[in-house]
Amino acid sequence: SVGRETRxxxxxxxxxxxxxxxxxxxxxxSPNVTYTDEHIESTYTYNDTKLTSEDLGDGKSAxxxxxxxxxxxxxxxxxAPKLGIMLVGLGGNNGTTLMGGVVxxxxxxxxxxxxxxxxxxxxxxxxxxxxxxxxxxGGEEVFTPFKSLxxxxxxxxxxxxxxxxxxxxxxxxxxxxxxxDWDLQRQLRPFxxxxxxxxxxxxxxxxxxxxAARADNVIKGSKQQQMDRIRADVRDFKEKSGVDKVVVLWxxxxxxYGEVANGLNDTEENLRKSIANDEAEVSPSTxxxxxxxxxxxxxxxxxxxxxxxxxLIDAAVRLKSLIGGDDFKSGQTKMKSVLVDxxxxxxxxxxxxxxxxxxxxxxxxxxxxxxxxxxxxxSKSNVVDDxxxxxxxxxxxxxxxxxxxxxxxxPYVGDSKRAMDEYTSEIFMGGRSTIVxxxxxxxxxxxxxxxxxxxxxxxxxTRIEIRAPADTEYRGFHPVSVLLSYLTKAPLVPRGTPVVNxxxxxxxMLENVFRACVGLAPENNMLLEHK
Numbered sequence: 001s002v003g004r005e006t007r008x009x010x011x012x013x014x015x016x017x018x019x020x021x022x023x024x025x026x027x028x029x030s031p032n033v034t035y036t037d038e039h040i041e042s043t044y045t046y047n048d049t050k051l052t053s054e055d056l057g058d059g060k061s062a063x064x065x066x067x068x069x070x071x072x073x074x075x076x077x078x079x080a081p082k083l084g085i086m087l088v089g090l091g092g093n094n095g096t097t098l099m100g101g102v103v104x105x106x107x108x109x110x111x112x113x114x115x116x117x118x119x120x121x122x123x124x125x126x127x128x129x130x131x132x133x134x135x136x137x138g139g140e141e142v143f144t145p146f147k148s149l150x151x152x153x154x155x156x157x158x159x160x161x162x163x164x165x166x167x168x169x170x171x172x173x174x175x176x177x178x179x180x181d182w183d184l185q186r187q188l189r190p191f192x193x194x195x196x197x198x199x200x201x202x203x204x205x206x207x208x209x210x211x212a213a214r215a216d217n218v219i220k221g222s223k224q225q226q227m228d229r230i231r232a233d234v235r236d237f238k239e240k241s242g243v244d245k246v247v248v249l250w251x252x253x254x255x256x257y258g259e260v261a262n263g264l265n266d267t268e269e270n271l272r273k274s275i276a277n278d279e280a281e282v283s284p285s286t287x288x289x290x291x292x293x294x295x296x297x298x299x300x301x302x303x304x305x306x307x308x309x310x311x312l313i314d315a316a317v318r319l320k321s322l323i324g325g326d327d328f329k330s331g332q333t334k335m336k337s338v339l340v341d342x343x344x345x346x347x348x349x350x351x352x353x354x355x356x357x358x359x360x361x362x363x364x365x366x367x368x369x370x371x372x373x374x375x376x377x378x379s380k381s382n383v384v385d386d387x388x389x390x391x392x393x394x395x396x397x398x399x400x401x402x403x404x405x406x407x408x409x410x411p412y413v414g415d416s417k418r419a420m421d422e423y424t425s426e427i428f429m430g431g432r433s434t435i436v437x438x439x440x441x442x443x444x445x446x447x448x449x450x451x452x453x454x455x456x457x458x459x460x461x462t463r464i465e466i467r468a469p470a471d472t473e474y475r476g477f478h479p480v481s482v483l484l485s486y487l488t489k490a491p492l493v494p495r496g497t498p499v500v501n502x503x504x505x506x507x508x509m510l511e512n513v514f515r516a517c518v519g520l521a522p523e524n525n526m527l528l529e530h531k
Contacts, residue, residue, distance in 0.1 A: 019140045025148050026134060033519035040076045040150070042519035045069055070469050074517045076150055077463035081244030083153035085455050086237060088288055089252030090162030090197040091173035093361050093415055094302075098448040099160045099170060100180050103191045106156040111184035118181070124449035126486070127152060127456050132511055133523055149514040150464075152456050153245075161237045163230075163288075164197035164252070167217030171195075177361070179415050179444045198233050201226045201284040206255040206305075208369035214362075222278045223287060230291035245462070247298045247455040250285055250325075251447075253366045255305035257374060258283045268318065271311030286312055293321040298458040300484065301325030301492075302451065304378065308492055316479045322458055324481035327489040328450050331441030332357060332419035333383050334503060339435070340384045341502040343425055348433065349394040350401045352424040353384065358408040359417035361443060368409040382490055383501045417441040450487050457483055457510075464517060486510050 027035065032043040050068045053061040087095045103109070104120040111118055122128035131143040168176065171193035174185055202218040204211075219226045238246050258265075259281045265271040271290070274282050285307040292299035293316045301307045304327040308316075316323045329337070332355055343350050358364070366372055384403065388395050419439040427433045461483055465474040477483070478494045485491035486506035493499055500506055512522040 021137070021140045021142045022131065023134070023142060023144050023148075026144060028518045028520060030519045035078075038078060040074075040078055040518055042074045042517060044072045044074060044516040044519060046072050046516075072469070072516070073467040073474070075465045075467075075474055076517045078151045079463075080151040080153050081459065082157055082159070082242070083455065083459055084159045084161065084237060084241050084243030084246045085451075086234065086246060086248045087160070087162035087451075088200065088248065088250040088285070089164055090160070091164035091166050091168055091170060092251060093177040093179055093363070093444040094251040094447045094451060095160075095162065095164070096170055096174035096177050096192075097179045097444040098451050099192065099195075100174055100184070100188045101448055102155055102158055102160070102452075103188055104184060107191070109184065109187050111181055111187060113181055113183070118184075122155065122449060122452070124446060126449075126453045126507075128155060128449070128452070132515075134520070136529075146511070147456075149511070150460060150517055152460055155452060155456070158455075159241045159243050160195070161241065162197055162248075163200035163233070165200040165202045165211070165216075165218050166214040167196060167199075169193050169196045177415065177444065179442075199229075200252070201230070201287055203284050205280065206258070206283050207253045208366045208372055210365055210368070211253060211362075223275045223282055224278070226284075227275060227287045227291045230288055231295055234292065234295045234297055245459055247300070247458050248288065248292045249300040249302055249451055249455060250288060250307065251302045251328075251451060252285075254303045254363070254372045255283050255285055255307075256369075256372050257306050257378070258286070258309065260306065260309055265309040265311045268311045268314040271309065271315070283307065289323065290315060293319055293323065296321050298322040298324070298455075298462065298481075300454050300458055302328050302447075302454070304490060313480065320476060320479055322462060322477075322479050322481050323492070324454070324458060324484040325488055325490070325492045328447050329383075329487055329489045330446040330450055331417065331443070332421065332439055333489045335419075335437065335439060336421065337383050337387075337501050337503040337506075339423060339437075340387050341504060343423070344387045344391050344394065347391075347394070349426040350384070350388075350423055351426055352402045352422070354402075354404045354406075354422045356406045356408075356420045357417060358410040358413065359415070359443060360409065360411040360413040361415045361417075363443070364407070364409040364417075365411075367407050378490070386499055386501050415443045415445075417443045454484055454487050457487075483510055483513065 034041045048068050050066045051063060053063050056062055089095055101120065105122065109120060127147045130146045132146055132149060133141060134144050135142050171189040174180060174188065174192060197217065199217045199219045202215045219229050234246060263270055264274050264279060264281060283305065285301065285305060286309060289299045289307050289312055308323060308325065340350055384401065388400055419441055421437045423435040425433045458481060461477055461481055465476055467474045480492055480494045482493050482497065485500060491499055515522060
């Protein structure tokens with residue numbers, strides 16, 4: 001029939017996987033980009049908006065939004081160094097997992113599991129296992145590894161060192177952690193058994209009393225002597241290991257919040273006086289951080305306590321030494337920063353967020369102390385603030401969802417943390433929507449790649465210079481590193497800088513800054529060429 005012939009002639013709609021291509025590296029051909037043996041230099045046009053208002057009376061205003069352009073210049077040192085990473089808490093679950101994973105990748109170690117043979121990888125690492133779109137060719141979307149945007153240190157060449165209040169060697173500590181598969185541990189032992197953490201700073205007033213049994217490897221003396229010892233350790237490691245650069249990261253126990261007070265730590269001068277006077281309220285993490293600032297070594301805080309008191313930030317800014325934090329964003333909070341951003345962005349109003357966790361590793365045991373848990377509660381609770389504040393159509397000034405965070409210590413589950421969340425929202429015409437989520441987070445296997453990313457990005461940040469329109473010469477980024485925000489629960493930002501917690505915005509910021517360094521425009525997803 002005619003109808004059947006018509007149907008037969010009509011072309012079929014092809015449905016299948018999008019056509020994509022991965023390229024390992026690239027160069028940018030542009031009059032705004034220059035490559036030399038030492039640097040990549042780019043001139044970047046930054047598009048923004050300028051807002052002005054006219055008072056119309058009766059509480060009304062007329063707003064004007066004006067597109068504006070500014071020229072920024074970037075200069076990136078192409079010479080990626082051999083990197084040394086010093087971890088505070090080297091012998092903990094995160095430290096042993098990261099070191100073991102890097103050794104396994106470097107040595108090509110495979111291991112047997114009940115599911116079969118496994119090979120090492122860097123899954124969970126933004127820099128090593130994520131990609132970025134760089135364009136399209138012949139109808140194919142083209143992507144490149146994130147690490148190919150700019151020259152980064154090679155993970156397999158990293159040298160590890162650090163401190164721990166437990167003197168157990170890294171092989172035994174790895175076994176104590178019970179994170180990696182046994183057959184992998186067996187093969188890693190020869191590479192880790194001769195590595196012993198340096199003595200660490202132990203102050204029982206800042207962590208749970210249940211940690212005392214582990215504290216057999218501690219630095220004696222006054223706070224000034226302890227800080228001087230950390231500085232000497234950093235210099236010793238750099239000299240003896242042969243690394244070009246060092247990054248220090250805190251992955252030790254969560255401390256309680258320290259007091260911030262005038263005369264104690266409100267200025268750099270007062271903080272240094274307090275340390276010299278052996279003031280009890282100066283925390284170990286602040287001593288480590290200030291020691292690194294004085295050595296010009298990047299320091300990252302992977303826990304939620306208020307390490308970066310005002311006086312410490314002042315010192316970092318004055319000495320132009322990178323600091324970043326706070327608290328790894330690996331599981332439950334990462335999901336929250338995605339889901340709440342989606343809900344608010346869709347015009348849905350979250351009114352109640354209840355988050356429950358239980359875990360059985362040493363982190364969980366330390367967090368069973370109420371003062372230490374309070375630090376974690378603060379960092380977990382603030383993650384939705386900017387998303388709520390962005391939509392005054394949903395929330396009146398001062399209005400905020402009910403937000404409760406609970407963490408319990410259950411030894412049996414070990415490093416396999418359970419996170420359960422309930423999100424209740426108001427929807428159309430008085431309706432209610434409830435989303436319930438269960439998330440099993442292998443805590444250290446999620447955190448270890450983040451530690452790697454933080455250290456690699458922090459080091460790279462020190463090789464990027466920027467020249468804003470008002471600058472007369474190149475300068476480094478602000479010492480308070482906003483680029484680490486994607487990886488942290490409570491991003492530390494310079495004074496006066498908006499805090500962004502929405503995960504997609506954080507990743508876009510990081511990727512687009514790196515793209516600007518090679519003269520590429522932000523990825524805007526408009527696809528106008530297909531419209």
